[in-house]
Every structure is written in structure tokens, then in C-alpha cells.
Amino acid sequence: MKLADIEKVGVVGGGTMGFGIAINFALNGYPTVISDLSNEILQQSMKKLKSAMALFVEEDLITQKQADDTVSRITTTTDVAEVAANSDFITEAVVERLKDKQELFNKLDKLCPPHTIIVSNTSGLVLSDIGADVSRQDKIGLTHYFAPPHIVPGVEVAKGPHTSDETYNIIYDLMKKVKKVPIRVLKELPGYLLNRIQGAMSREANRLWAEGVATAEEIELGVKSTFGFRMPHEGPMGHYDLCGVWKWPADVRSPRRARPASEPLDEVTEKIRARMAEGKPWFVDPQQFDAAIEKRDREYIRRLKILYSSKEK
Numbered sequence: 215m216k217l218a219d220i221e222k223v224g225v226v227g228g229g230t231m232g233f234g235i236a237i238n239f240a241l242n243g244y245p246t247v248i249s250d251l252s253n254e255i256l257q258q259s260m261k262k263l264k265s266a267m268a269l270f271v272e273e274d275l276i277t278q279k280q281a282d283d284t285v286s287r288i289t290t291t292t293d294v295a296e297v298a299a300n301s302d303f304i305t306e307a308v309v310e311r312l313k314d315k316q317e318l319f320n321k322l323d324k325l326c327p328p329h330t331i332i333v334s335n336t337s338g339l340v341l342s343d344i345g346a347d348v349s350r351q352d353k354i355g356l357t358h359y360f361a362p363p364h365i366v367p368g369v370e371v372a373k374g375p376h377t378s379d380e381t382y383n384i385i386y387d388l389m390k391k392v393k394k395v396p397i398r399v400l401k402e403l404p405g406y407l408l409n410r411i412q413g414a415m416s417r418e419a420n421r422l423w424a425e426g427v428a429t430a431e432e433i434e435l436g437v438k439s440t441f442g443f444r445m446p447h448e449g450p451m452g453h454y455d456l457c458g459v460w461k462w463p464a465d466v467r468s469p470r471r472a473r474p475a476s477e478p479l480d481e482v483t484e485k486i487r488a489r490m491a492e493g494k495p496w497f498v499d500p501q502q503f504d505a506a507i508e509k510r511d512r513e514y515i516r517r518l519k520i521l522y523s524s525k526e527k
């Protein structure tokens with residue numbers, strides 16, 4: 215099977231995520247069928263979908279013709295067998311309940327032709343549980359979008375324990391073809407990669423709020439105006455490079471430890487320590503450090519003008 219063999223796609227669950235996932239496929243030329251539990255829900259999905267397209271046109275992201283073509287490529291059904299019969303690639307975006315996802319995967323597995331790839335958009339469950347009983351173990355995978363999925367570019371792409379490389383590469387390439395930014399996740403674990411990073415921040419924010427360190431409003435303002443401001447340019451690894459920590463003396467460079475000094479270091483912490491001890495950046499060429507800083511600052515200044523200065527004028 216090749217990417218070109220995927221001609222039609224299906225999305226099961228037309229809620230907050232499903233309708234936006236369908237937009238990505240349809241906007242990029244794929245006939246797309248959405249299914250949900252009732253026609254009333256599907257009417258709501260189409261309403262949201264059309265509003266999203268109108269906004270894209272209003273904001274000059276696409277033309278009216280592209281919007282009309284996108285909508286015309288989308289059909290809806292309450293019959294999951296219709297999705298199975300009309301899709302080479304199916305994204306499951308139903309309620310985050312293991313039993314429901316397992317039932318759906320099993321049903322699709324029986325109804326779909328052998329070549330069909332089935333992926334889940336679960337936020338926190340793992341594919342080895344969701345797809346435990348399907349026979350096509352090599353043809354299941356995970357695409358984890360971020361809301362709103364028709365706007366946010368990044369999508370995590372992960373394997374189940376038996377997903378074939380062929381399937382994985384098709385999923386990855388398909389995400390590129392529909393102009394998303396696929397992120398390879400190399401191991402299966404609850405929350406996969408990015409929800410774990412995001413979750414770590416949320417847990418700490420909630421804790422600090424509960425401890426009375428700051429109000430919810432100030433936490434929100436603080437995050438958005440500091441490292442949130444920087445984030446479109448640098449993530450945690452890039453930040454390590456650009457803030458110059460790798461140049462610090464070795465004794466102050468080691469990662470801060472969450473555990474008491476008396477506790478032995480675990481294997482993972484040892485690995486991080488060893489990497490930090492190398493005293494080298496992740497991405498930036500040390501010879502080009504000043505140029506990288508100038509590039510960063512130019513981008514920040516441009517964003518500063520958009521986000522802050524223009525509002526005050």
C-alpha cells in the first residue's frame with residue numbers, strides 16, 4: 215500500500231475535533247465522510263464546519279471556491295458501515311472512553327476492506343488497549359491533533375505495538391499532504407508526548423494557584439507574556455540553546471532536581487545530567503550563536519509590535 219492508494223477518508227465522531235479533522239482532509243482534496251450517532255449531531259457538525267470555512271475566507275486563508283469545494287467533498291452518515299465502505303483511511307474521534315473506542319475499532323476492523331488504515335485521535339489512551347482485539351494490528355495508528363484541529367498545525371503521529379513501518383510512513387506522509395506538521399512519537403505511553411509536556415505545566419499552574427502563589431488571572435498573564443510569548447520561536451530544547459545555559463560553568467549547568475539531594479539519581483536523570491554535562495547546544499551552531507540570537511530578537515520584536523504596541527496606539 216502507498217500514500218497514493220488513499221483516495222477517500224472517513225472520520226468517526228463529528229464533535230469538537232472530528233469536524234475540524236474532516237476539514238483538513240476535504241480542504242486538501244479528499245472526499246470525506248463523517249459519521250456520528252444522530253443526524254441532529256451531524257447537522258451541528260456541518261454548521262460548525264461551514265462557519266469555520268466562512269472564517270477562513272473572511273481571513274483570506276482560502277478563497278470562496280476552496281471553501282465551497284471543501285464543503286462539497288464532505289458527506290455525513292449515521293451508519294458506520296458507510297464510512298467503512300467509503301474510506302481508505304479512517305480517523306476515530308469519538309468520546310474519550312476506552313470501551314467505546316475499542317468497540318468502534320473492532321466494528322471497523324470487521325467492516326473495512328483489508329487495506330484500510332484506522333487511526334485514533336485519543337488524547338490519553340494507548341493504541342495497544344484501543345486496538346487490542348483488531349485483526350489488522352499492522353494497519354492501526356494514532357494521529358493526535360490539537361484543538362482547533364483545522365487551524366493548529368502540529369499532529370502527533372504514533373504507532374501501536376504492531377503498526378508496520380509502511381502504515382506509519384503512510385500516516386506521516388498523509389499528515390504532510392494535508393499540510394499538517396507531523397511529530398513522530400517513538401514510544402507508546404499514556405498522554406504520548408505533547409500532552410505530557412502540556413500537562414506538566416497545567417499541573418504546576420493549578421498547584422501554584424491552589425497554594426495561593428498567584429491568582430488564575432496572573433498565572434495566565436504571566437505564562438502568555440513570558441515563555442508563552444517566546445514559544446512560537448523556541449520550545450524547551452531551543453530555549454536551552456538560545457538562553458545560553460549550555461555556556462554556563464558545568465557546576466551551575468546541571469538540571470535542577472525535583473527530588474531531595476539524598477535520593478539516588480534514576481537512570482533518566484543520569485541521562486539528562488550526562489547530556490547537560492557535554493555543555494553543547496541541541497541545535498544552534500556555537501559559531502553562529504550571535505546570528506541565532508539576532509534572528510530570534512528580530513522575530514520577537516515583530517511579534518511585540520503585533521501583540522502589544524499596535525494595541526496601545
Ligand SMILES: NC(=O)c1ccc[n+]([C@@H]2O[C@H](COP(=O)([O-])OP(=O)(O)OC[C@H]3O[C@@H](n4cnc5c(N)ncnc54)[C@H](O)[C@@H]3O)[C@@H](O)[C@H]2O)c1
Pocket residue numbers: 226227228229230231232249250251255306307308309310311314318335336337338358359360361
Ligand atoms: N477536545 C480536544 O481539545 C481534544 C484534543 C485532542 C484530542 N481529543 C480527543 O478527540 C476525541 C474526541 O474529542 P472531542 O473533544 O471531539 O469530543 P466531542 O464530545 O466533542 O465529540 C465526540 C463525538 O463523538 C460522537 N460519538 C460518540 N460515540 C460514537 C460512536 N460510537 N460512533 C460515532 N460517533 C460517536 C459523539 O456524539 C460526539 O459528537 C477524544 O478521544 C478526545 O480525547 C480532544
